[in-house]
Amino acid sequence: MLDIRDVGFAYGGAWAVDGCTFVVPKARVTGLVGPNGAGKSTLIEVVSGGLRPRRGTVTFDGEDITGLGRTAVARKGIIRTFQEARILGRLPVIENVMLAAQGQVGESALWSLFGVRRWQAQETALRQRADELLSWLGLGDVRERQAGTLSGGQRRLLDMARALMAGPKLLLLDEPSAGVFPTVAHLIAVRVREIVASGITVLVVAHNMAFLGEIADDVVVMAQGKVLTRGTLDEVRAHQAVIAAYLGT
Amino acid sequence: MAYFLLDLLALGCINAIMVVGLNLQYGYAGVLNFTYYTFVALGAYVAAVTTMGAPPTNFGVEHYALQWALPWPVGLLLAGTAAAVAGLLMLLLTIRRLRSDYLAIVTVSVGFIVWNFITNYIPLFDGSNGIFGIPYILNGAGVDEPTYTAEILAIAAMILAGCLWVSWRIFRSPFGRVLRAVREDEIVAESFGKDTRAAKIWVFVIGSFMAGVAGGLLAFYLTAWSPAAFLPEESFILFAALVIGGSGNYWGALVGAFVIIELLSEISRYLPSFGHASVIGAGRAILIGVVLILILQFRPEGMLPERRLRWYRARALPTGPAQGAPPAGTGALTAAPLDPSMGAGGMPATGEYRSAGARDRLRAIFRRDLG
Numbered sequence: 001m002l003d004i005r006d007v008g009f010a011y012g013g014a015w016a017v018d019g020c021t022f023v024v025p026k027a028r029v030t031g032l033v034g035p036n037g038a039g040k041s042t043l044i045e046v047v048s049g050g051l052r053p054r055r056g057t058v059t060f061d062g063e064d065i066t067g068l069g070r071t072a073v074a075r076k077g078i079i080r081t082f083q084e085a086r087i088l089g090r091l092p093v094i095e096n097v098m099l100a101a102q103g104q105v106g107e108s109a110l111w112s113l114f115g116v117r118r119w120q121a122q123e124t125a126l127r128q129r130a131d132e133l134l135s136w137l138g139l140g141d142v143r144e145r146q147a148g149t150l151s152g153g154q155r156r157l158l159d160m161a162r163a164l165m166a167g168p169k170l171l172l173l174d175e176p177s178a179g180v181f182p183t184v185a186h187l188i189a190v191r192v193r194e195i196v197a198s199g200i201t202v203l204v205v206a207h208n209m210a211f212l213g214e215i216a217d218d219v220v221v222m223a224q225g226k227v228l229t230r231g232t233l234d235e236v237r238a239h240q241a242v243i244a245a246y247l248g249t
Numbered sequence: 250m251a252y253f254l255l256d257l258l259a260l261g262c263i264n265a266i267m268v269v270g271l272n273l274q275y276g277y278a279g280v281l282n283f284t285y286y287t288f289v290a291l292g293a294y295v296a297a298v299t300t301m302g303a304p305p306t307n308f309g310v311e312h313y314a315l316q317w318a319l320p321w322p323v324g325l326l327l328a329g330t331a332a333a334v335a336g337l338l339m340l341l342l343t344i345r346r347l348r349s350d351y352l353a354i355v356t357v358s359v360g361f362i363v364w365n366f367i368t369n370y371i372p373l374f375d376g377s378n379g380i381f382g383i384p385y386i387l388n389g390a391g392v393d394e395p396t397y398t399a400e401i402l403a404i405a406a407m408i409l410a411g412c413l414w415v416s417w418r419i420f421r422s423p424f425g426r427v428l429r430a431v432r433e434d435e436i437v438a439e440s441f442g443k444d445t446r447a448a449k450i451w452v453f454v455i456g457s458f459m460a461g462v463a464g465g466l467l468a469f470y471l472t473a474w475s476p477a478a479f480l481p482e483e484s485f486i487l488f489a490a491l492v493i494g495g496s497g498n499y500w501g502a503l504v505g506a507f508v509i510i511e512l513l514s515e516i517s518r519y520l521p522s523f524g525h526a527s528v529i530g531a532g533r534a535i536l537i538g539v540v541l542i543l544i545l546q547f548r549p550e551g552m553l554p555e556r557r558l559r560w561y562r563a564r565a566l567p568t569g570p571a572q573g574a575p576p577a578g579t580g581a582l583t584a585a586p587l588d589p590s591m592g593a594g595g596m597p598a599t600g601e602y603r604s605a606g607a608r609d610r611l612r613a614i615f616r617r618d619l620g
Contacts, residue, residue, distance in 0.1 A: 048440065050436070050440075069439075070436070070439035070440050071439045071442055071443065071444060071445070074439070074440055074441055074442035075442040079440070079441065080440055082437075086434050086436070086437050088429070088430055088433040088434060088437065089433060090429070090433060090497075090555065091426075091429055091430070091433065095426055095429075098423075098426065099426050099427070099430050099438070099441060099443075100441045102441075102442055104423040105423075106422045106423035106424055107423045107424050107426075107427050107443070107444075107448075108424065109419075109424050109447075109448075109451035109452070109455070111424075112418065112419055112422035112423065112424035112425065113415065113418050113419070113422075116418070116422075119422060119423055123423065162441070166441050166442070
C-alpha cells in the first residue's frame with residue numbers, strides 16, 4: 001500500500017529522517033513509535049507532501065508520490081491528522097467536517113456562482129454524511145458550535161471526523177491520543193479499529209503504548225531518523241535496541 | 250440638504266463596492282492587500298482614458314494614453330477588467346513563494362511602485378497633474394448637479410447590489426468554505442486536497458474587479474482623477490471600515506463603508522474650517538484611528554460579526570453518544586438514506602445506511618466501495 005524507501009530529510013545539516021525504509025500494508029494499523037526526535041513526525045510530513053525528501057522515494061498504490069505536495073497527495077487518498085489538532089476555530093464544527101470532502105462541485109469559483117442547484121444537492125448529502133460522522137464520534141451535540149470553543153478531546157475527535165470525511169485510503173494519525181482523557185483515547189482506539197475493519201489503512205504515530213496496544217497490528221520503531229526494528233508491540237518492547245533507544249543506554 | 254444626502258449616498262455606495270471587494274479578499278480569504286486602493290485608482294484611470302477622446306483644450310495641455318472615446322458602460326467594464334488583470338498578475342508573480350504577511354509587504358511595495366510610475370510617467374495618465382474633464386455619463390452634461398448625483402447613485406446602488414449578491418453567493422457556497430479555511434489555516438486546507446492557490450487567485454481577481462468598477466464610477470462622478478486621490482492611506486481607511494463593520498460579513502462591509510467612510514470621513518468635509526487647513530483632515534484620521542482601536546479592544550469581531558450559516562441548522566438530526574462513552578457494538582448511527590442526486594467527484598450514491606457491523610457502517614458513511 002505505502003512503500004517508503006530509503007527516505008531522508010534534513011533540517012539544514014541535521015538529518016531528521018535518515019534512510020528510512022518500511023512498508024505499510026493495506027487495511028492494517030501500523031504503529032510508528034520512537035523517542036522524541038526520532039523523526040516520526042518529519043516522516044509523516046514527508047509522506048503527506050508537506051516536505052520534499054532529500055533522498056529516497058514514497059510509493060502509494062504503486063505510484064510514486066515523492067514530493068508531490070500536500071494537495072496532490074491528499075487527492076491520492078492520503079489524509080492526515082495533526083500532532084496539535086488544527087481545527088478551523090471560526091468555522092462551525094460541521095463546516096470543519098464538510099470542508100474535507102473531496103470532489104465538491106461548488107469549490108470552483110464559477111460553479112459556486114452559477115451552478116447552485118448542482119452543488120446544493122451535493123451539500124445536502126455532505127451535511128448528512130458529516131452529521132453521521134460527528135454522531136459516530138460523539139460530537140453530534142456540538143455540530144453547530146464554533147470549533148474554537150471545543151475542548152482538547154473534542155478537537156481530537158473533530159480532527160478524526162474531518163479526516164474520515166475526506167474518504168481516505170490511507171489515514172495518517174499523528175499522536176491521536178495525546179493530551180486527551182483516557183475514555184476519549186479509548187473511544188478513538190475503538191473507532192480506529194472500526195475504520196480499519198472498513199478497509200482503510202492506518203499509520204499511527206503514538207507515544208502511548210497502552211493506546212497502541214489497543215489498535216496496532218504491528219509497530220515500526222524509529223530512533224535518530226532510522227528504523228530500528230519492526231514487529232508486534234510485545235516483540236519490539238523486548239528488543240534490546242529499542243530498550244537502549246528509549247533508555248539511552 | 251437633499252443634495253448633501255444624495256452626495257453622501259452616492260459616495261457611500263461607491264465606497265461600499267470597494268469595501269465589499271476588500272471583504273472578499275481579506276474577510277473571506279485572509280489575503281492582506283495593503284494596496285487595494287491602487288486597483289481602485291487603476292479602474293478610475295482606465296475608465297477615464299477609454300471614454301475620453303482627444304484632450305480638451307480648455308484644461309490646458311493634457312497627455313494621456315488610449316483616448317478611445319468608448320461608451321461609458323464599456324469603459325466601466327474595462328476599468329474592472331484592467332484592475333482584475335493587474336490583480337491576477339500581481340498574485341501570479343508572488344503567490345508561489347509568499348504567504349500572508351510577506352504577501353502583504355509585497356502589496357505595499359507594488360502600491361508605491363505604481364503610484365510613482367503613474368506620477369512620473371506623464372504620457373500615461375498625465376503624471377502628477379492628473380486627468381480632468383472626464384466625461385459625464387448618461388445625460389449628465391445637460392442636467393444639474395443633484396440630478397447627476399442621483400443618476401450616479403442609481404447606477405452605484407445597482408452595481409453594489411450585484412456585488413452583494415456575489416458576496417452572498419460565495420459565502421454560502423463550498424468555495425466560500427474553502428476561502429474561510431484558507432484564512433484560518435492554509436496548511437489544513439491543502440491537507441484535504443483543496444487548491445488554495447486557485448481559491449486565492451479567484452477571490453483576488455473578483456475583489457480587484459470590484460475595486461476597478463468602483464474606481465471607474467468614482468472617476469465618472471468626480472470627473473477628475475490624479476495621484477493625490479490614491480495615497481496609501483486610502484487603503485487603510487478601507488481596512489478600518491471593514492474591520493470596524495465586521496470582516497467576513499458582507500453586511501459588516503456595507504455598514505463599515507457607510508458608517509466609517511461616510512459618517513466619520515465625508516461628513517467632516519462639510520464642517521466649518523478652523524485653524525490650519527490640515528486640521529480637519531488630520532482630525533478625521535485621528536477619529537478613525539481611535540474608533541478602530543476601541544473596536545479592536547472591545548469588539549474585535551466588528552459591529553456585525555461573521556455570520557453562521559443558518560442553512561446548516563436544518564432539522565433535528567440524530568445525536569451521538571456522550572463523549573467518553575463509546576457505543577457498544579452497533580446501532581450508534583441511525584440515519585435516513587442519502588440524497589440520491591449525490592454522486593459527483595468520487596462520491597457515488599449508494600444504498601441506505603444500515604446499522605450493522607463496523608464495515609457496513611463506515612461504508613454507509615463514506616458511500617464508497619472500500620473493497
